[in-house]
Amino acid sequence: MSASVLFDAPGPRARVWTLVGNIVGALVVLAVAAWVLLQLDSKGQLEPGLWADAVSARTWQYYLIPGLINTLRAAAFAIVGSIAFGLVFGLGRLSHLAVVRRVSGTVVEFLRAVPVLLMMVFFYGLFGQLLPGAQDKAFLAVVVALILYNGSVIAELVRSGVGNLPRGQGEAGLAIGLTEGQTLRSIQLPQALVAMLPAMVSQVVVVLKDSALGQLIGYQELLRTGQIVYSGDGNPLQVLTVVAVVFILLNLLLTVVAHRLSRLLSSRTSGSTAAGPGIGNPTVVAGTPATGGTAPV
Amino acid sequence: MNDHLSGLGALLLQYDVLGAFWTNIQLTFWGALFALALGTLLALMRISPIVSLRWAGATYVSVFRNTPLTIIMTFMVMGVWTALQIQLADDFQNNFFRLAVVGLAVYHAAFVCEAIRSGVNTVPLGQAEAARAIGLSFLPAARLIILPQAFRGAIAPLGNTLIALLKNSTVAAAASVSWETSSTMKTMIEFNPNYLWEIFAVFAIGYVILVIPIGLLTTSLSRRLAVKR
Numbered sequence: 291m292s293a294s295v296l297f298d299a300p301g302p303r304a305r306v307w308t309l310v311g312n313i314v315g316a317l318v319v320l321a322v323a324a325w326v327l328l329q330l331d332s333k334g335q336l337e338p339g340l341w342a343d344a345v346s347a348r349t350w351q352y353y354l355i356p357g358l359i360n361t362l363r364a365a366a367f368a369i370v371g372s373i374a375f376g377l378v379f380g381l382g383r384l385s386h387l388a389v390v391r392r393v394s395g396t397v398v399e400f401l402r403a404v405p406v407l408l409m410m411v412f413f414y415g416l417f418g419q420l421l422p423g424a425q426d427k428a429f430l431a432v433v434v435a436l437i438l439y440n441g442s443v444i445a446e447l448v449r450s451g452v453g454n455l456p457r458g459q460g461e462a463g464l465a466i467g468l469t470e471g472q473t474l475r476s477i478q479l480p481q482a483l484v485a486m487l488p489a490m491v492s493q494v495v496v497v498l499k500d501s502a503l504g505q506l507i508g509y510q511e512l513l514r515t516g517q518i519v520y521s522g523d524g525n526p527l528q529v530l531t532v533v534a535v536v537f538i539l540l541n542l543l544l545t546v547v548a549h550r551l552s553r554l555l556s557s558r559t560s561g562s563t564a565a566g567p568g569i570g571n572p573t574v575v576a577g578t579p580a581t582g583g584t585a586p587v
Numbered sequence: 588m589n590d591h592l593s594g595l596g597a598l599l600l601q602y603d604v605l606g607a608f609w610t611n612i613q614l615t616f617w618g619a620l621f622a623l624a625l626g627t628l629l630a631l632m633r634i635s636p637i638v639s640l641r642w643a644g645a646t647y648v649s650v651f652r653n654t655p656l657t658i659i660m661t662f663m664v665m666g667v668w669t670a671l672q673i674q675l676a677d678d679f680q681n682n683f684f685r686l687a688v689v690g691l692a693v694y695h696a697a698f699v700c701e702a703i704r705s706g707v708n709t710v711p712l713g714q715a716e717a718a719r720a721i722g723l724s725f726l727p728a729a730r731l732i733i734l735p736q737a738f739r740g741a742i743a744p745l746g747n748t749l750i751a752l753l754k755n756s757t758v759a760a761a762a763s764v765s766w767e768t769s770s771t772m773k774t775m776i777e778f779n780p781n782y783l784w785e786i787f788a789v790f791a792i793g794y795v796i797l798v799i800p801i802g803l804l805t806t807s808l809s810r811r812l813a814v815k816r
Binding site: 294295296298300304308311312315319329333335399405406407411412416419498499500502506517520527530533534538541545 | 635636638640653654656657661666670671707712714725755758760761772780787790791794798
């Protein structure tokens with residue numbers, strides 16, 4: 291085993307202890323799993339019929355797949371919108387005009403402090419007034435709320451991406467006679483964007499997860515259609531497990547992509563391409579701790 | 588205009604806005620307490636040399652970090668309470684509140700675990716080697732050298748997790764905690780659509796007031812306590 295900061299490379303006696311610990315640990319984990327299964331069984335939740343209903347062709351065809359498509363649709367619109375929003379406000383925070391900097395900073399900090407769910411409820415009410423009779427106001431509310439929150443997180447990524455570049459990059463730009471704006475646009479931003487890409491993919495995970503909040507304002511996304519299934523079939527535990535597994539698989543796939551990208555791009559930029567040790571892990575903006583900084587959990 | 592303002596005042600008195608915020612603060616407090624305990628346990632598992640525990644911790648983190656909190660909250664009510672008939676209190680309100688706390692805790696424990704682990708990762712290997720070189724064995728080295736530095740490195744990510752937890756406490760709406768802020772705001776907007784902007788402003792500013800001090804505090808703490816390298 292490679293040496294970690296806490297543990298030295300083990301000798302013969304430590305290796306025996308590790309083996310014993312390993313066996314005991316595995317037994318404890320198995321015991322917990324067995325206990326959970328026993329509990330499920332004693333409440334009749336392992337009935338094959340309940341699970342079969344949750345994964346039947348009918349369930350997928352009429353409920354889960356249309357729901358998944360709506361989830362992906364909202365996430366796709368939201369991520370494109372938040373990248374645009376994030377670029378505008380991220381550059382705004384780096385502007386050499388103090389007014390622009392101050393305004394973008396206030397907008398970003400405000401949007402990062404307000405819970406996404408409150409924004410969704412607000413926009414649902416607002417679109418109800420502005421567009422009476424519109425079919426898609428829940429969809430619009432979900433997308434706009436996700437854009438405002440995740441856009442403000444991406445704005446911080448842009449700012450910290452530029453901030454984390456070696457200082458020599460900006461200095462070199464100024465030395466060859468470019469203005470500050472030109473340096474930002476043609477030297478710093480392109481490198482920062484490449485460096486940010488993995489962290490942005492990680493942010494898609496946050497968007498996907500938060501799109502499930504749309505359920506609370508009646509958007510027909512995956513969780514909502516799952517609820518329709520179990521209110522008919524009476525198998526909430528099973529359907530919710532299936533829905534959760536779909537989300538987990540999608541998000542794990544995105545995480546793998548983010549890590550691959552991070553390795554692939556590290557030679558293309560002088561910035562750090564860390565994928566962010568994870569979704570919602572704030573270390574992606576650790577370079578420039580912002581006041582009132584929030585984790586994109 | 589004056590009528591409008593006094594109408595808003597009456598509205599704020601009619602609904603228990605402060606009580607709603609107090610509910611979210613309580614959800615956050617208990618959620619943070621349990622998430623910290625569970626998350627620390629998970630972090631210990633993930634940094635231990637025992638492979639089976641490391642694997643169990645890693646699986647927990649990747650499962651709960653990738654599941655939407657809304658599903659976990661819905662599961663607490665529909666899966667744990669309705670399907671498994673596990674009741675955490677005799678009356679409805681307390682039961683839903685406690686189920687929501689458990690939901691918040693199991694979700695955020697995954698993030699607490701990663702925050703603590705990233706704190707341990709900020710300690711350079713040389714520190715451990717130096718500790719061994721001056722003759723410290725495992726426990727003294729961990730207690731005197733490694734963990735103090737690791738905790739200081741974990742403050743900023745833990746603070747961010749706390750802020751996220753406070754904001755995510757609104758998702759308790761999915762666990763039938765209908766007297767918390769997002770549900771209260773929804774009801775207020777439904778019955779008083781002409782005060783839409785004002786109602787949103789009140790709740791949004793409430794969260795800004797709660798979040799900004801936590802952010803400032805953890806940022807300054809993490810800067811003050813950071814180990815200069």
